[in-house]
Amino acid sequence: METKMKKDTQIVSTGRKKEYTHGVVNPVVQRASTIVFDSVAQMKEAVKNRANKTLFYGRRGTTTHFALQDAITELENGAGCALYPSGAAAISNAIISFVKSGDHILMVDTAYEPTRDFCRVILNNMGVETTYYDPLIGEGIRDLIRPNTRLLFLESPGSISMEVQDVPLLSRIAHEHNMVVMLDNTYGNGYHFKPLDFGVDISIQAATKYIVGHSDVMMGVAVANEEHWPQLRENSYLMGQCTSADDAYLALRGLRTLSVRLQQHEKSALKIANWLSTHPLIDHVRHPALETCPGHEYFKRDFSGSNGLFSFVMKAGNQAAINALLDGLDHFKMGYSWGGFESLITANMGLQGLRSATGWQHGPIIRIHVGLEDCDDLLADLEQGLQQYQ
Numbered sequence: 001m002e003t004k005m006k007k008d009t010q011i012v013s014t015g016r017k018k019e020y021t022h023g024v025v026n027p028v029v030q031r032a033s034t035i036v037f038d039s040v041a042q043m044k045e046a047v048k049n050r051a052n053k054t055l056f057y058g059r060r061g062t063t064t065h066f067a068l069q070d071a072i073t074e075l076e077n078g079a080g081c082a083l084y085p086s087g088a089a090a091i092s093n094a095i096i097s098f099v100k101s102g103d104h105i106l107m108v109d110t111a112y113e114p115t116r117d118f119c120r121v122i123l124n125n126m127g128v129e130t131t132y133y134d135p136l137i138g139e140g141i142r143d144l145i146r147p148n149t150r151l152l153f154l155e156s157p158g159s160i161s162m163e164v165q166d167v168p169l170l171s172r173i174a175h176e177h178n179m180v181v182m183l184d185n186t187y188g189n190g191y192h193f194k195p196l197d198f199g200v201d202i203s204i205q206a207a208t209k210y211i212v213g214h215s216d217v218m219m220g221v222a223v224a225n226e227e228h229w230p231q232l233r234e235n236s237y238l239m240g241q242c243t244s245a246d247d248a249y250l251a252l253r254g255l256r257t258l259s260v261r262l263q264q265h266e267k268s269a270l271k272i273a274n275w276l277s278t279h280p281l282i283d284h285v286r287h288p289a290l291e292t293c294p295g296h297e298y299f300k301r302d303f304s305g306s307n308g309l310f311s312f313v314m315k316a317g318n319q320a321a322i323n324a325l326l327d328g329l330d331h332f333k334m335g336y337s338w339g340g341f342e343s344l345i346t347a348n349m350g351l352q353g354l355r356s357a358t359g360w361q362h363g364p365i366i367r368i369h370v371g372l373e374d375c376d377d378l379l380a381d382l383e384q385g386l387q388q389y390q
C-alpha cells in the first residue's frame with residue numbers, strides 16, 4: 001500500500017503522468033489552439049470530456065497545462081486548479097465566478113492594492129458592494145455580514161503590513177452564513193500553508209512569485225475544493241482565461257525547486273529580520289515568524305515555515321530619507337514583485353491611502369524580499385543603506 005509521500009517528494013513527483021511526459025522526466029510543451037480529431041465519434045468524446053483534462057481546444061489546455069494543474073491541485077490539497085495569465089487575473093476571475101449584481105463581499109483591508117482597485121472599479125460597476133475588514137477582526141466579522149453577503153476574501157499575511165489572519169475562525173463563521181471563502185495564498189504558496197486544510201474554499205496564488213521562482217513568467221492559479229471546483233472552472237473558462245504551454249512548463253519547472261529555494265529564502269530572511277530588530281532606526285519588524293508581527297500566533301499555529309518576504313517599520317523619516325536608503329543599495333533592487341531569486345525592496349511613507357478599515361498609526365514601512373544572494377552581502381548592503389537614512 002502506497003504511503004502518503006512527504007511534501008518534498010510530492011513537489012518532485014507530481015504532474016509527471018506518462019501521458020504528459022511521453023517517457024521523459026518533464027512534460028512535453030504542447031502548444032495548441034486547434035486539436036484535430038480522426039472521427040466524429042472521437043470529436044464527440046472530446047466534447048463530452050472537454051472539462052476533464054481531455055484535448056479539446058487550446059483554451060481548455062493541453063497536456064502541459066494538465067501536468068501543472070495536477071501539480072498545483074495536489075500541492076494545495078484541492079479538487080482542481082484553474083490557470084490564469086496573472087495573479088491579478090486569478091483573483092478577479094475567481095471573485096467574478098461567484099458574485100452577481102446586488103451581492104456584497106467582505107475584503108480584507110490588507111489586500112494587494114490592485115485587488116482593492118478591482119473591487120473599487122470593476123465590482124462597483126457590476127453593482128457588487130465591498131466592505132473592508134480588519135485582518136485581525138476575529139468574531140467581529142459577524143457584525144459585517146449582511147443577508148446579501150456572498151463572499152469572504154482573505155490575504156494572509158497581508159500585503160506590505162504582513163498581518164496573519166485567523167483563517168479557520170473566519171472560514172467557519174463565513175460558512176455559517178453560506179458564504180464562499182477565498183484566500184490569496186501567494187505568501188504561503190501551498191508549500192508552507194494549505195488554505196483548503198483550514199476551511200477555505202478557493203486558494204489563489206500569483207504563481208508569478210514563488211511557484212515560478214525566477215521572475216520570468218506572469219501566471220495565476222486558483223485551486224478549489226470539490227464543492228466549488230465546477231463553478232470556478234466553468235466560469236473562468238467563460239471568461240476566456242488561459243495561459244501558454246510554455247509558461248505552464250516554466251511554472252512546473254519552478255515548482256520542482258520550490259522547497260530548496262524556500263529554505264534559503266527563509267534562512268537569510270530570518271537572519272536579516274533579527275538583525276533589523278535591533279537596529280536603532282527601526283521601530284519594529286513585521287516578519288510573520290517574529291512576535292512583533294501582528295497575527296504571529298496564527299503563523300506559528302498554521303504555517304510550516306516562512307519565506308523571503310517581510311517588512312519593517314521605521315521610527316521616523318521622510319521621503320528624502322527613503323530615497324537615500326533605496327537609491328544607495330547594491331543588491332536590493334527596486335521592483336514591483338517578489339518571490340524570484342533576486343532581492344528586492346519597496347517603501348511606503350505610510351499605508352493611510354491603502355487602508356480603509358484599519359488606518360496606519362506608524363511611520364514609513366519598508367518591504368524587502370530576501371533573495372538567494374549570500375546573506376552577508378545582503379546584510380552589508382542594508383547596513384550601508386541604513387547609514388544613508390537621515
Ligand SMILES: Cc1ncc(COP(=O)(O)O)c(CNNC(=O)CNC(=O)c2ccccc2[N+](=O)[O-])c1O
Pocket residue numbers: 086087088089112113114155159184186187205206207208218219220335336337338
Ligand atoms: C499577494 C499578491 N497577490 C497577487 C499579486 C498579483 O500577481 P500578478 O503580479 O501575477 O498579477 C501580487 C503581485 N505582487 N506585486 C507586488 O507585491 C508589488 N507590486 C505592487 O504591489 C503594485 C502596487 C500597486 C500597483 C501595481 C502593483 N503591481 O504589482 O504592479 C501579490 O503580491
